[in-house]
Amino acid sequence: MLWRFAVGQFGWSLLSGVITNWLVFFYQPTQDVITQGQQLYITQGAVFLGLTVLGLITAVCRVFDAVTDPWVASLSDRCTSRLGRRIPFLRGAAIPLAIVTVLVFCCPFGTSFGSNNFYLLVMLLLFYLFITLYCTPFNALIPELGKTPKDRINVSTYISVTFFLGTGTAYLLPNIAGLFEPRFGYTGSIRVTVAILAAAAAIAMLVPAFTLREHEFADTTPSRTPGMKSLVKTFKNKEFQTFVKSDILYFVSLTIFQTGLPFYITVLMKLDTGMSFVFFALMTVLSLAFYVPVNLLAKKWGKKKLVAFAFLFFSGVFLITTFSGLAGFTGVLCGAVVSALAAVPMAILGILPQAIVADIAEADAIETSENREGMFYAARTFAFKMGQSVAMLIFTALAAIGGTTGYRISAVVAACFCLLGGLVFLKYHEEKITDVIEKK
Numbered sequence: 001m002l003w004r005f006a007v008g009q010f011g012w013s014l015l016s017g018v019i020t021n022w023l024v025f026f027y028q029p030t031q032d033v034i035t036q037g038q039q040l041y042i043t044q045g046a047v048f049l050g051l052t053v054l055g056l057i058t059a060v061c062r063v064f065d066a067v068t069d070p071w072v073a074s075l076s077d078r079c080t081s082r083l084g085r086r087i088p089f090l091r092g093a094a095i096p097l098a099i100v101t102v103l104v105f106c107c108p109f110g111t112s113f114g115s116n117n118f119y120l121l122v123m124l125l126l127f128y129l130f131i132t133l134y135c136t137p138f139n140a141l142i143p144e145l146g147k148t149p150k151d152r153i154n155v156s157t158y159i160s161v162t163f164f165l166g167t168g169t170a171y172l173l174p175n176i177a178g179l180f181e182p183r184f185g186y187t188g189s190i191r192v193t194v195a196i197l198a199a200a201a202a203i204a205m206l207v208p209a210f211t212l213r214e215h216e217f218a219d220t221t222p223s224r225t226p227g228m229k230s231l232v233k234t235f236k237n238k239e240f241q242t243f244v245k246s247d248i249l250y251f252v253s254l255t256i257f258q259t260g261l262p263f264y265i266t267v268l269m270k271l272d273t274g275m276s277f278v279f280f281a282l283m284t285v286l287s288l289a290f291y292v293p294v295n296l297l298a299k300k301w302g303k304k305k306l307v308a309f310a311f312l313f314f315s316g317v318f319l320i321t322t323f324s325g326l327a328g329f330t331g332v333l334c335g336a337v338v339s340a341l342a343a344v345p346m347a348i349l350g351i352l353p354q355a356i357v358a359d360i361a362e363a364d365a366i367e368t369s370e371n372r373e374g375m376f377y378a379a380r381t382f383a384f385k386m387g388q389s390v391a392m393l394i395f396t397a398l399a400a401i402g403g404t405t406g407y408r409i410s411a412v413v414a415a416c417f418c419l420l421g422g423l424v425f426l427k428y429h430e431e432k433i434t435d436v437i438e439k440k
Contacts, residue, residue, distance in 0.1 A: 015198060058124065093134040254391075
């Protein structure tokens with residue numbers, strides 16, 4: 001059952017990876033990419049207080065994305081369908097999400113920048129609406145599939161594996177596009193590749209939607225609390241507040257780094273975009289090797305110590321990236337070092353945060369006698385997506401500086417946010433949550 005559930009994570013993380021990793025690279029390309037045949041579709045350069053059109057569009061869409069999370073969570077928590085509270089959303093959102101992902105890269109107005117700006121805004125708004133309609137109910141099933149803190153670590157391990165596989169497949173985009181470039185040209189090959197990846201993602205997302213029977217493992221009793229009241233209750237949870245603060249800072253740093261990765265590889269390391277997948281594959285293989293130790297150590301030592309360590313370690317990795325291309329630290333060696341070091345915190349942060357939210361949600365349900373799992377995950381995504389919107393504004397503004405300076409500064413900024421997130425997370429009281437669950 002867990003693998004059938006986790007396949008859905010592969011699908012949506014693949015589509016999310018396509019947008020996160022390649023949207024800026026496609027619409028705000030470097031000069032080298034333009035010479036390969038990439039057309040400019042939207043307004044380039046800073047237009048307002050150093051911010052770019054693409055940065056403003058993505059920020060607006062991320063805010064919209066964050067705002068819709070609690071709304072969808074409330075709809076899901078209160079759903080009265082015979083299929084359960086979550087499955088109807090998974091079935092309805094999968095195919096539209098895949099289609100819109102393709103349309104994001106298909107600006108129809110040629111060099112009419114104003115029209116394309118508006119088109120991209122609309123398509124991205126639809127993308128984030130449909131991914132929320134899928135992901136929020138999907139994540140709400142995690143506490144239901146794992147009935148104890150240890151079980152939830154196992155569930156998080158499964159979906160972390162498929163998340164890495166989905167994100168890694170997204171990094172294959174330029175490699176696959178290269179096969180189609182002789183026939184469709186540079187831009188056309190990217191669009192064909194996105195369509196292929198979107199089709200695969202749609203199939204994966206439909207697997208849990210049609211193979212899981214929610215009534216067999218989940219409490220499908222609808223919540224009676226209205227959406228806004230439920231959201232307020234969720235954010236009043238003190239331990240959840242601490243977790244969310246650290247999570248926002250982490251996702252600001254991670255989004256800056258993920259968005260900048262194709263530029264770090266091509267501009268700082270002087271490598272081809274196809275190496276993105278090679279380095280991500282290296283990091284994934286090494287990260288998977290740490291999954292079993294992380295799973296076991298978290299059950300023995302608790303989640304807090306490992307997560308705090310991961311924050312500190314990851315901030316160091318981001319800082320090392322700043323020196324890419326300097327004093328001989330360039331090329332494949334540089335990419336390999338960064339990928340290998342990033343494997344450790346990625347293993348930890350890929351597994352444990354989801355399990356922590358599930359623990360907090362269960363403890364809250366015990367104390368309040370109300371199941372609001374969907375709202376807890378929605379509140380978390382609401383918060384970190386606000387952080388992601390800030391990250392996109394920061395990165396696109398820094399990237400507009402030109403040369404290598406902006407990219408190096410972005411890596412430093414990512415390191416600082418990650419370190420601060422770790423310091424905030426140290427205030428999380430894991431033992432209080434564990435005590436409440438164990439007493440039950």
